[in-house]
Amino acid sequence: MYPRPFTYHRAASLKDAAATLAELGPEAKLLAGGQSLVPLMKLRLSSPAALIDVGHIQGLNYIRAENGAFRIGALARHTDMAQSAAARHVPILHDCAAGIADVQVRNWGTVVGSIAEADPTGDWAPVLLVLDTEVECLANHGRRSLGLAGFIQDAFTTALRPGEVMQELRVKATERGSGGCYLAFKRCAPVYASASVAVQLALEGATCRQARVALGAVALTPVVATESAKALEGSDLNAKSIARAAEAAAASCEPPCDGRGSTEYKRALIRKLFTQAVNVAARRARGESVEVSHHYA
Amino acid sequence: MADRSSTAPRREPELLPHQEPAVEKPARAPRNGWVGRPIERKEEQRHVRGRGKFIDDFKLPGMVHMCLVRSPYAHARITRVDVSEAEQHPGVICTLTGAEIAKLTTPYIEIGPDPSARIQDYCMAVDLARYQGEPVAAVIAISRGAAEDAAELVQVEYEPLTPVMSAEQALTDADVIHPAAGTNKVWQGTFEYGDVEQAFRDAATIVHIDRMHFHRFSSTPLENNAIIGHWDQRDENIRFWCNNSFPTIGIQLVAPALGVHIDRIRVETHDIGGSFGIKITNYPYMTLCALASRKAGGKPVKWTETRTEHMLASAHGNERTFLDTRVALDRDGVIIGIDSRHLDDCGAYPRYEPLGCVIWTQVFAGVYRFRNARINFSQAVTNKCPVGPNRGYSRMQQLWFLERCVDLCAHELGIAADEMRRRNYIRPEQFPYTTPNGCIYDSGNYPGMLKLAQERLGWEHWKKEQEKGRAEGRLIGLGIGTTLDSGTNNFGQSRIVNPHAPFSGNSQAANVKLDMYGEIVVSVGSVPQGQGHETTASQVVCDVLSVTPDMVTVRAGFDTERNVHTGHTGTYASQFAVSGLSAVHGAAQKLRKELLRLAAYALNAPEDQLELGIGKQGAEVRVRGTDRAINYWGLANIINVNNAGLPDELQDVTLNCRYTWRAPFKIPDLERKYGNLTLTYSSQLHIAVVEVDTDTGNPKILDYCAIDDCGVMINPRIVEGQVHGATAHGIGAALIENCAYDDSGNMVASTFSEYTPITSVNIPNVKYGNMETPSPHSYSGAKGMGEGGAAPVHAISAALQDALYPQGIYITESFNNGDSIFSMLAARRQGRSTAGVRTERRAK
């Protein structure tokens, strides 16, 4: 790989990283697993003047349960997540983590880095949006906490301020009777989704008490499909109400026509993925253990 | 005796029709030895342990690095190249521009005739950039990083020109890509056999297909192109370490371009991470590395291609469009005539082309019996990456065309897919079969393969599933693809595209020797890229010398100075099992004869009482039934270092035996475009069961079966591996891999994120089966294999057709994905017709 020249700084702690970032200014970038940044640097599509490597900081790859939430450390890899107690408790986390690219990418890439990257076709954002997720940020002058929805502002743009780093993600643990599912359509293993759907449902008996739906890869940022969720809420999730909700999901986005497919094709993908995801989510909400895999060409 | 045209004086093309098979039957090898055993590959140990030696692993003293500046435009005039700033960059040694290249080299020899012979192809764009990614300047620096940084400082000004993005557009000549040639047409010719007009008069049915299209794709070898060039200033010799997979052709093009004697060029290849034919055309980069090395003061220059460079500017497979196709059928659905027009798009420079304009005729008739056909074939340059002989080269396009014809006709006539094939296949009793254009199919049993495939797959089960599914509104299709892999080609076919082409026949050389301590060392100048030549060559030698594979060292890889070669040497076109191993076999037999003669002298016993075997002291020759023996060390010792008193009759013994195998070919009849073009014809039969999602259009392979017949298998494990690889490539090509360009000439799949080469998640569990119809044309009964005829593309197109025919959809593209099928389904739902296929029934 032949990136443009840059200087390299190894951070001793996240605090140190934030300080260095503040000092080096907007031309500097954090390096975590490097699975988004390095490919871009290789193609010279991104050329930071300085890299601040947080990858050698000890103790940041935690995923732990605390006060009804899962705290995901800045260096928790996709693989860590796939093997975590959190993923066993909240299966949608497993769907996502285990379905990213290939083993090499999963062993290096981090969940936090993925959110920081805010790639419109990234898998984590829609998943974490249907859960209650807070982003913990750290800067020289202190910390703050933001809701994930407000954190992702645009394609490849977050609410991080200059000199600010992400410290961890906090995902609220789901309750009994809640179940979710994440499904994507990918053309082959190590590529980003053509379209994806995250669904998290809470059931009360046969009725859907609460639903959350988010769509990935169909807009510049993940789409929270409120109308679709509303169509599910209060229903007993029969085929008809699911179809109505699928339609609402498809209508809530205007997917770009590109090498992955036309707008209408991607809407069709959304309907398909949505229908399956709702069914799996409902079964999981009822306590069933269901394994799913993404759809591949 | 077969005609050995290189020892006989050069003869004029024979104009008589070849009635008799032009090929002699060689003596058959015994069937109980090492040949035929699925032994582990000798190569596996080093590759699994990461101990292979690939070009990028080579680091030579003083070595520097090259980076290329490439055209962002598909078609543009280069008005200014300014390298001054780049040359000032730290670490930069020198630069090269097109203007210099035009002074330092002459354009490559063109294989085609006038006017395409006037095309000026240099290793770098001189005044016009003709495809996106074409090199326009080179920067040579002490590190690749420095070269990359400096390359960004090269200023190039372009004046964009209209990009010519299809063969159809090119052939209008509205925008001429090579002004020196004055036309975009590279070659045009009509291949007509039998009585086509009569066939159409006799037809009970004529099926018209307006347009079909075979898309561009590549085989994306794991290792990209890589070259080290060294122009040694002390002796003016040029040395290449590279992964070119047909170096003899490479240096035959590089030497005249550089204006040097070919003897001054030494090429070495080592381990190669796949080529699939794509690396045959990396010789422009070899030229560049040599020139860069000279300008850098004689330092070795390394160039390793990046993946993006590979996707943009290495080579793609040929794209072909089939127009105005008419198929004549008799009352029973038997095809009696075909008439069609084929346009081939070879990209910006012909390079290995227009050989593809004749190579497809090796399988002119596919696996079918029809005798009357007329195909008007043209090839054009366009503003896309030049093509290269990609796996299944030029034949898979023709095979796909024929498979689509047969398949569409079956549907139009309401004949079951399997029945249609059985009615049209060449029959087993017809072998050896001479095709309408004079090719001789050595052996095969297509109905037998179909039967085996249907059993393996569970055809009847899937037919029932299909029916059940249809009742539920599901779209399930079964598709058959029957293909040929023609191997060991007759270079004389080049004369059909250019009567003055100085090529014919085919040959390979090998050397088998006893080294000084009696080690058996085999040299084959072939260029394996994963095909296991070291293993199969050792198996052949073991049978001749009665030893075991661990006792045989095989030096594969090309080396102009140190290894044997002929002008045809390389690894391409499915031939090693026949050409390479025949040479190894010949050399081993020579050595065996010498060993027996020498041992008879040493043991003082008559030759006919001797046998070869393994004794207490290793490989030996002994008097049968006794322990009187001399081992290989003893024999090697006599000849190499202990030869005083050797009797006169043994003075010619060297224990260092070279054999050149030549294929018994004649030059084809150029007028009639008739003659035997390849020695062996492996066949493949694949069946795919595919379901199309009615909502999304996404196709999903539900079941898959691949049957292969390559005659006698030298090593069944290697054969099976090749079949799996070819199947993966073909499935990728059929469903996900497409070298697509936009209208402005941008290659839109220039990274793996966009090109999406097939991965394990896309590959179904393949039910593999094998059939064996021994070839009468090779000593072992083996037939070349490895390309595989792109059977999955045909089988998947047919399966999609079967699934979608009831929807009124015709499959006329070789590339179909969820997106394209979705749009066809949507068009049908809106009542729009999708493609022009018409059936004309005539009162007969």
Ligand SMILES: Cc1cc2nc3c(=O)[nH]c(=O)nc-3n(C[C@H](O)[C@H](O)[C@H](O)COP(=O)(O)OP(=O)(O)OC[C@H]3O[C@@H](n4cnc5c(N)ncnc54)[C@H](O)[C@@H]3O)c2cc1C
């Ligand atoms: C072949 C391949 C296929 C892939 N396929 C998928 C896929 O299908 N789905 C998917 O979701 N992802 C995919 N990825 C991306 C992968 O998930 C990455 O791991 C992830 O996007 C980024 O995580 P990282 O740790 O590698 O971050 P890096 O690449 O190191 O950094 C990414 C960005 O985040 C910033 N950053 C990192 N950590 C912090 C922090 N603590 N605070 C502030 N900023 C930070 C960096 O500065 C940088 O801008 C793929 C990657 C590859 C190479």
